[in-house]
Every structure is written in C-alpha cells, then in structure tokens.
Amino acid sequence: MARAVTTRHKLTFTILGWTIGFLIFFPILWTFLTSFKTEGTAVATPPQFLFFDWTLENYHEVQSRSNYMKHVTNSVVISVGSTLIGLALAIPAAWAMAFSPTKRTKDVLMWMLSTKMMPPVGVLVPLYLIFRDWGLLDTRLGLVAVLTMINLPIIVWMLYTYFKEIPGEILEAARMDGASLMKEIVYVLTPMAVPGIASTMLLNIILAWNEAFWTLNLSAANAAPLTAFIASYSSPEGLFWAKLSAASTMAIAPILIMGWFSQKQLVRGLTFGAVK
Amino acid sequence: MATLQTRATARFMMSPAVILLFLWMIVPLVMTLYFSFLRYNLLMPGTEEFIGFLNYQYFLTDPAFFTALGNTLMLVGGTLLITVIGGILLALVLDQPFFGQGIVRLLVIAPFFVMPTVSALVWKNMLMHPVNGLFAWIARSFGFQPIDWFAELPLFSIVLIVAWQWLPFATLILLTALQSLDGEQIEAAEMDGAGAISRFIYLVLPHMSRAITVVILIQTIFLLSVFAEILVTTNGGPGIQTTNITYLIYMQALLQFDVGGASAGGIVAVILANIVAFFLIRLIGKNLER
Numbered sequence: 096m097a098r099a100v101t102t103r104h105k106l107t108f109t110i111l112g113w114t115i116g117f118l119i120f121f122p123i124l125w126t127f128l129t130s131f132k133t134e135g136t137a138v139a140t141p142p143q144f145l146f147f148d149w150t151l152e153n154y155h156e157v158q159s160r161s162n163y164m165k166h167v168t169n170s171v172v173i174s175v176g177s178t179l180i181g182l183a184l185a186i187p188a189a190w191a192m193a194f195s196p197t198k199r200t201k202d203v204l205m206w207m208l209s210t211k212m213m214p215p216v217g218v219l220v221p222l223y224l225i226f227r228d229w230g231l232l233d234t235r236l237g238l239v240a241v242l243t244m245i246n247l248p249i250i251v252w253m254l255y256t257y258f259k260e261i262p263g264e265i266l267e268a269a270r271m272d273g274a275s276l277m278k279e280i281v282y283v284l285t286p287m288a289v290p291g292i293a294s295t296m297l298l299n300i301i302l303a304w305n306e307a308f309w310t311l312n313l314s315a316a317n318a319a320p321l322t323a324f325i326a327s328y329s330s331p332e333g334l335f336w337a338k339l340s341a342a343s344t345m346a347i348a349p350i351l352i353m354g355w356f357s358q359k360q361l362v363r364g365l366t367f368g369a370v371k
Numbered sequence: 372m373a374t375l376q377t378r379a380t381a382r383f384m385m386s387p388a389v390i391l392l393f394l395w396m397i398v399p400l401v402m403t404l405y406f407s408f409l410r411y412n413l414l415m416p417g418t419e420e421f422i423g424f425l426n427y428q429y430f431l432t433d434p435a436f437f438t439a440l441g442n443t444l445m446l447v448g449g450t451l452l453i454t455v456i457g458g459i460l461l462a463l464v465l466d467q468p469f470f471g472q473g474i475v476r477l478l479v480i481a482p483f484f485v486m487p488t489v490s491a492l493v494w495k496n497m498l499m500h501p502v503n504g505l506f507a508w509i510a511r512s513f514g515f516q517p518i519d520w521f522a523e524l525p526l527f528s529i530v531l532i533v534a535w536q537w538l539p540f541a542t543l544i545l546l547t548a549l550q551s552l553d554g555e556q557i558e559a560a561e562m563d564g565a566g567a568i569s570r571f572i573y574l575v576l577p578h579m580s581r582a583i584t585v586v587i588l589i590q591t592i593f594l595l596s597v598f599a600e601i602l603v604t605t606n607g608g609p610g611i612q613t614t615n616i617t618y619l620i621y622m623q624a625l626l627q628f629d630v631g632g633a634s635a636g637g638i639v640a641v642i643l644a645n646i647v648a649f650f651l652i653r654l655i656g657k658n659l660e661r
Contacts, residue, residue, distance in 0.1 A: 104467070113463055114459065115475070115479070118480070119478060122535070126489075140508055143507055187388070188385045194381075203389065205652055208655065212648030214643075215639055217638065217640050219620065219633070221634075237655055247388060247392055306600035307488055308596065311598070323488075325492065329602075339493075361480075361543060362543055365540065365589065366589060
C-alpha cells in the first residue's frame, strides 16, 4: 500500500525542492544569462537578471578569435577517440570476464580498479618525460592515449556489470546451435549489449570531455581541448565576464545535455557497480 | 561448462586491455620510483646521481609539505562534510513526491557535468568577486561588508567550489540507495509509533550507510587529486595557502623542473591514496561476491 500523500505535504516539498534545485543550478543559469550581456552589463551593480539588451556579440567574438573551433575539435577528437579505443579494448575483456569467469577474474577486475586509484600526480613526472622524448607533448594522439588508459578501468567495469545481466543460457543455446564465437558476438551478444555499451560510451565521453589534469599538463596551444582553453581565461582575460560566459556555455552545454541523458548510468559507472 | 578452448579464447580477449593497463600502471610507477632516488633536475642536465632517500627527506621535512598535507586534508574533509550532509538532506527531499520532481533532479545533478575549469572561473569571477560579484551584491543589499573570498578565505572558497561540483554525485548515489529502502519497513515503524527523526536514525541512516561509505571513499580518491580548480583560481596562493599535495608536486615537477623531488612526492601521494584505496577495494570486492 502506498503511503497517503497529502496535498499540503506535496506543495511544501514542491516549493522546497524547486528552491534548492534553483539555487544549485543558479551558477550555470547565471553563466548562461551573462553570456548574452555586453561586458558593461555583465559587471553592472545591481546585477541585471533578465531585462537587459540581449546580444549574441560574445558568441561571435569567442568563435572568431583564438582558434575556438580548433579547441572544440580537440575536445571532440580526444573524448570520442579515447572512448572508442577504450571500448574496443574493453568489450572483449569484459565479455570474457562476464561469460567465461575463472577463479582469477575477480582479482583481475579488482586490480583494474586499483589502477584507477593511483593519483595522477604520482606518474606525472615520468609521463611528462616520456611524452617529451617521444614528441607526444601537445598532440591529440598523446592525450587520446592517456585518456584511454585513464578511463579503461571504468569502461571495463561498467561493461562487465551490464554483461553480467545478460543470461548466459542464451549464449549456450547459440553455441549448441553451432554459432561460432564471432557469430555469437555479432548476432547474439551485441544486440543485447548495445544499451549497456551506449551508456558506457556516453558516460566516458563526459568524463573524458571534463578531464582536467592531464589535458592541462600535457597540452599547450595545439592539442588543448576546451578545458585548457577555458583555463586561459584565468589570466587577466578573466575580466571579460561576458566572453568567459559565452565560451563556458558552449563548452558545457553539449555535455550537460548528454549528462542528463546518462544520469542513471552515472551511479553505476562511478561506483563501479557498488551502488546500482 | 567453460571448455579449455573457450578459456584460452577468453584469456586472449582479455589480454590487450590487461597488458596495456599493466604497462600503463607499472612503467611510469617504476620510473617515478627510480627517479625519486636520483638527484635529477631538468635545468641541470648531466648531474644525475643516486642519492638514496635524500629526496624523500627533503620532501617530507619541507614545511611546505605539512602545509600542503594540511590543506589536502582540509580540502578533502571540508568537501566531504558539505557533500555528505548536503547529499543526505537533498536525497531526502528529492525522495518525496512533488511537482516537477524529474526536472528538479536534473537541475541538482547539473553541476557534475560542468568542467572543473569552467566552474572554478565562474565561481571565482562572477559569484565571488569582491566588487562586482553576485555574493558581494547580496551582502551589500543586506548591509554587510562583502567578503573578499579568495583573499580572506582562499581554501574555503575552493572547498565551496569543489563541494558544488561533487554535491550532485553524493546526492544521486544517496538517492539511489534511499529509493531501494523497503517502504513496508518504514510503515511498520510508523505504526509502532516511531517519529520521523527516530525513523531516520534507526532505519534510513543504517540502510544508507553502505552508500555513504562508497560516496566518502570514491570522493576521497578524486578529491586527493584536485588540481584544475586550484590552478585557475589561486595558483596555490596566496603564499601556499591553497597548495595541496597534488599542486605541490606539480610545482616541483613542471615549474621547478625538480624531477627527483617531484618523484619522491609522487610516491608519497601514491602511498596516501593507497591507504584509502585499500578500504574502497575491499568494500567493492565484498559487493562483487554477492
């Protein structure tokens, strides 16, 4: 029996919930609004909330200078590239662990997880030197490689928890019907696993898009994704609030929307299946 | 069921991921370990020599290390305090039925998807600016003196920003845990005359305890490595008031080019993180057995 909910109770929580939601979301909303102001109105006191002359000037300006599109392309290449390579490595591994588990499977999973616990700064020095010697500093290739390895444990884990939920009997049936391993993967497993793979992909693109340790340390002008581009506004340029807001809005909008779609997978992915 | 052949195939399918990850972990780590015993500065090439534990001695007795360690603990502890308590309260609210619940949920989790450099700069400039910032305006409207956040409370300002980014994570996980709570149990307790507060303390909180532990451990892993927020707001300053261990090692490595010293610091950071990781791995491992 569901508990009776009084209208008053519901109204109280509607007001409370919306107030909290609004306050938490406010910095993002404020950035969005500021991006349509002129630099003058952006710093005006008292602040202008809605009734100002809306302008698209900042968006034009950000896009026209500072190779903005290059940074967008870098972000896309790095986040999508690292996720796709990660999936290519992780799908077979997770498949094997989910469907032909051995005594050591659990240890392997745990060990993979433990690599994620290593603080990036612990390997900053050697990685920087390797990158310098191999000419990988400030290249997309280098960042794709690093982000692939960083997110690989999460990808394997997420896929593993999804694959675990596919009944093994179906695979056995396919095997008895004479399906080869390749056929088994292509015709049986893949269709059932696609939703899991898709959400894994989504979450990892988000994580890679927002990664801001390696991208800041290993990139300069050429390979810098949006995280590093925005960081350049910390210099005196940060005084241009309206432009900072326009650049920020463009940097976060696509990923925010993707994030909203992946909110359920977020819990599973970031807790390594410990909370579902 | 698993034949020898499938087992061999399985091993073959796992090997690329396992081998790459193994190399990714072990090669840099061994190099860090090796460098940490050398005198090695990129500005003085050719002077590398083995100096035993001297780098560790310098790193661990440097007053900056203790400041950074303290800052790291404050940053992790402060953020955890805000996000866990805030997350529990938010989860309790979001668990109640109300109009537009789904939309509010989206609003609440939004900060998690904002890249760290954006959230740090937006907070620093547009909200916390002592003259033109929104907080300053609010303070003045109520007749208070605006706070110069990054001059007066630099570390707390960073805690606030980081907490804003991680509150959604805590809320979402605690909410997931809360929603799996058995409604009948709560009803039974209600009938037995348990008030809202005792229901929370004796039923809800124990039920959420595992999720709370997971939130604390996972956030700790990530919070130990907070970097971008510090880089774009304070550069570790004023002085070293907002320098955490990660930032300290970064400065040694990429600003002072002291490879040996930074490597020793890196190993110390790995050890610190491993202490946390040890508990987290055990907790998740337990879950895997069920």
